[in-house]
Amino acid sequence: MTFKFDILKSSPEGRLGELVTPHGTIKTPAFIFCATKAAMKALTPTQMKTAETQIILSNTYHLMLQPGGETVKTLGGLQKMTGWNGPMLTDSGGFQIFSLGHGSVAAEIKGNRSTNRPKTLLSITEQGAKFKSYIDGKMHFLTPEESIRVQRNLGADLIVVLDECTPYNVDKNYTQESMRMSHRWALRSLEEWRREDNGTQKLYGIIQGGIYPQLRQESCEFINEHDFFGTAVGGCLGAHKTQMHDVVSFTMEMVRKERPVHLLGIGGISDIFVGVRQGIDTFDCVHPTRLARHGGALVKPANNPQKNREHLNLRNSIYIKDSNPIEEGCGCETCAWASRGYIHHLLKAKELLAFTLISIHNVYFMNTLMTAIRCALQSETLDQCQQEWCSATN
């Protein structure tokens, strides 16, 4: 059997599982790192593996525009092309289309309404979404079927249905209409996936419904009753963290327990603990690598000279002559030899190596966090684990 999801233990603190794919087994809860354009920014696959990574994802939106699904297929599919050769997920392309289209869904989902980006979404119809390429302005039309076809060419183990991702500022009525269209798209995605299913990919349905419990319930019931391998929790999760936690909480009460559940786009450390407690199995977020590119290194609050924060800002001049590693006792490749002072110098000198070194640390940090969470679930000590890893201010 090439795919399987086993729940090894379930408790009020969360659940431990194993997600088996043709490219390897993922111990859950797990963090999925974003290799947006089929590359972990500044990291080789060897560095990702040494940092104990289990699974990465790529974005269909970016790859359908460049280099195109056919090209990726010619180059052996994502796992071979990227040299990663481990488990992978692709999203449907919807999030970026609607994010860029509506201005910035990403910001709005997280409660930040700045909308400075150029709008490239031209129309959303029952058939699909028409948008302009951010690369060359060329027109594209993405349908649920086309998203599955592209994802088939990309070849990730876990793939996702196309949905419309609604921003925070739309009302309940729009959210409901959009959700029902996303449900119809989900069925079309499932149909297209089934048409050429050869056992190498499994499909996740997405729960929509915004911040409205009634809609979330309708969406859960719909996704639950159809034959999806996994469940993703998507759409608008609210304007602030408390609301996001509420939305995840009442949604998770209704999802089918035997399927693996992925929480789309969420990966802050305290959010992960909240998600784990609700039974979420996998998380993804660009945070660890994006933070690295801004000079931010994740550390446990107790190890942070900049107290009560979840990262150090290595651009800060307090680190100029600091010969300590990013985090004392860390087992990553970077902390084995590189000092904060050296990385501070690399950032100041605009050396690409800075991003590589911090990314190695941040990826290892997240993987170590997830290992600690799994151990804590085993020993039923998640509260202590959370105290150790989360800042008191979170």
Next chain:
Amino acid sequence: MTFKFDILKSSPEGRLGELVTPHGTIKTPAFIFCATKAAMKALTPTQMKTAETQIILSNTYHLMLQPGGETVKTLGGLQKMTGWNGPMLTDSGGFQIFSLGHGSVAAEIKGNRSTNRPKTLLSITEQGAKFKSYIDGKMHFLTPEESIRVQRNLGADLIVVLDECTPYNVDKNYTQESMRMSHRWALRSLEEWRREDNGTQKLYGIIQGGIYPQLRQESCEFINEHDFFGTAVGGCLGAHKTQMHDVVSFTMEMVRKERPVHLLGIGGISDIFVGVRQGIDTFDCVHPTRLARHGGALVKPANNPQKNREHLNLRNSIYIKDSNPIEEGCGCETCAWASRGYIHHLLKAKELLAFTLISIHNVYFMNTLMTAIRCALQSETLDQCQQEWCSATN
């Protein structure tokens, strides 16, 4: 004995040697890679070692301005700070000061007279050179003694005297005056080095004299008679390759044979063969990593689809769907899994990983070239070796 230079074999084709330093032994002829600001651009020390690198260099000019010699010393010196922990060389800072000062010595030495850079050199006197920092405009005064003090803080195994690097467009008279001042600076450098010599660093003198045989002779005699560990061939080597080869040729007839000889800033593949035949032991050049940042991957001409060139331009759209490695049969980390098509995609998508992957290949390529040259010197088959590695047009 922490330092030693042994000539293992000498023939009309060149010579084989071993240069022993406190941080390891370098088999010569060897290529020295440029980690200008104490970082190999986009490569970790582990990647450098896996690519079979023997020795790297850093530039005193950049490091004295940022983060400063004292900071590097506090962080354990270059070898520890960078995690390289192998043999290193630093230059004196002179080349960059005079290069930026005169416009672009680097281009002129190689016969290219474009001089677009801002001039930051304010004055050259018998005492030293006054210049403005390219980072913050702050005034600096570099003397021969200060260069040695900075290099002592940096802590490289092999260090170099301060010299004025004269551009191609100066006349014989200026070249002669400049050379004699550089000789006086060389003695002051030697004096300062001797003052605190503790056996951890060795000093190279630099042969000046531009393109004038008589001046080169005077410079050789001067450097030969003083107690330098090694000889560097510097200054203007001519306006074109033939002239450069002539200058190196008549200079090498006069240098002391028992000392290791470094040819400053030269590292084109055919130039290396010319240098080896003249008895040069070490070369340095930014070419392999700079080329990588422009998407250029070094290959033997026979392996190049773009015939008779020493590199492939991976930005070329002929590589979009090319599933071959950069070079068939190459043993580098990149060629083990990455296709030309994938690297082409990474370049188009502006992913930093492209530079890392090509740099790994180019560094390994240069190290493999030097190994091939050493084998050929052993078996006295340098002509065949050159035919295999050099483009017919060179």
